[in-house]
Amino acid sequence: MEEKLTYATAGVDIDAGNESVRLIKDSVKATYRPEVLGDLGGFGGLFALSGKYKNPVLVSGTDGVGTKLRLAFMLDKHDTIGQDAVAMCVNDILVQGAEPLFFLDYLAVGKLFPEQVAEVVKGVAAACKESGCALIGGETAEMAGFYPEGEYDIAGFAVGAVEREKIITxxxxxxxxxxxxxxxxxxxxxxxxxxxxxxxxxxxxxxxxxxxxxxxxxxxxxxxxxxxxxxxxxxxxxxxxxxxxxxxxxxxxxxxxxxxxxxxxxxxxxxxxxxxxxxxxxxxxxxxxxxxxxxxxxxxxxxxxxxxxxxxxxxxxxxxxxxxxxxxxxxxxxxxxxxxxxxxxxxxxx
CATH class of the missing domain: 3.90.650.10 (PurM-like C-terminal domain)
Structure with missing residues (x-):
């Protein structure tokens, strides 16, 4: 009988993805600010801009971690790399005077190992909490045959706000x-x-x-x-x-x-x-x-x-x-x- 192909046989494990979400849910929720609306798992993250701003300007920044990731793979240590992803973004928008409000991450993996993903995202969440911004969403993409098993790339973007008269130029x-x-x-x-x-x-x-x-x-x-x-x-x-x-x-x-x-x-x-x-x-x-x-x-x-x-x-x-x-x-x-x-x-x- 001819084999029936599935997404899993092609290298994408939906169940592993669901398990990853379960493992990171508490860490993500711990970053929420009062302005966050909804819950993890929607198609978009919702954030109601606080009334404390009179004439707000939004400032955004995006970045990745780069080849430092190779060390994480070599040493099989993934609990700090998430902070790098957050820091490269929030520090950049900070220099224009912006308070970081929220962050979203993008994690692409060769094969989805829920515990590994959880380590990375828990690092992202901890860094968001330390920076005062909410982790309101993200994407984990399992890209079989594109990245070697055990390897991944991570990037993200932060959005902040600053009063127009306080913008640093x-x-x-x-x-x-x-x-x-x-x-x-x-x-x-x-x-x-x-x-x-x-x-x-x-x-x-x-x-x-x-x-x-x-x-x-x-x-x-x-x-x-x-x-x-x-x-x-x-x-x-x-x-x-x-x-x-x-x-x-x-x-x-x-x-x-x-x-x-x-x-x-x-x-x-x-x-x-x-x-x-x-x-x-x-x-x-x-x-x-x-x-x-x-x-x-x-x-x-x-x-x-x-x-x-x-x-x-x-x-x-x-x-x-x-x-x-x-x-x-x-x-x-x-x-x-x-x-x-x-x-x-x-x-x-x-």
Missing amino acids: SERVQAGDVLLGLPSSGVHSNGYSLVRKIVFEKKGMKGDEVIPELGKTVGEELLTPTRLYPRVCLPLIEKFELHGMVHITGGGYYENIPRALPDHMGAEIDASAWTPQPIFKLLKEWGNVDWHEMYRTFNMGIGMILIVSAKEAEKIKAHLKEAGETVYEIGRVTEGAHEVIVKGGVFDGE
Whole structure:
């Protein structure tokens, strides 16, 4: 008798998909804000914009995790990668002054393993809760034959709101403004093509090697999730007039800082103002990477930069320190060429 084909024999398991939803339902519901309408499982997520906004502007951002995912596959560790997906989106909309309201994720897998999906999505949900935004929907696509079994890709998008008069644009920036840096949690989610080439190709590591300078395995260090900045920065946006904000992602200092500056202004960064985490020094040494390339590729220990007036800089630093946050004064806005100059510190010997 000729075999009867089903969706399952083609590699798509609907029952596994239903089990995944069951495993993540409580985590997702824990992120809900009062503005969320309906429940998980609808065709669209419903969100009623709060009446606290008088003249709201919606701000949206989308991103993925990139090749950092390869480490999650290698080490079979999937509970942190969801935070990376959320952080790359909410941090981006934050720099325009927006409060993250809700997030949706898209997860594509080769074969749907409910426990693996649950690990990833629970990480997404935890990061949403930490950022104050609701996870109101998402999509898990089982794409048999497209991705290898055990592998996946994840992306998402965040929507936030800001009062029109509070939108942060480069129009506020002035020559002489101070750049304040907030620490990163490590490499975050950018530059991993170079990281993998250095660590796994050139050095031949497997990820489970304990590195004394790190106090943990190299895999654990490199899978440290991207820091979430909304809880520390939103109070600053409310209380002070920030002239600009910069999320240091792909392109490092040289590409990201100019995005927050007028065309006729640049910035000087004093790299001696802070000490990057040990992983950056190791990547430089292991890969024989020059310092300019390091600051063009990685965050080098600073994940978010605040551009503020010189008059308010001390008040903002005091506010952050009182809240238990570390902050560094790392540079100044300059008049002239639309470029970034990094000097001092590790550059002194070169």
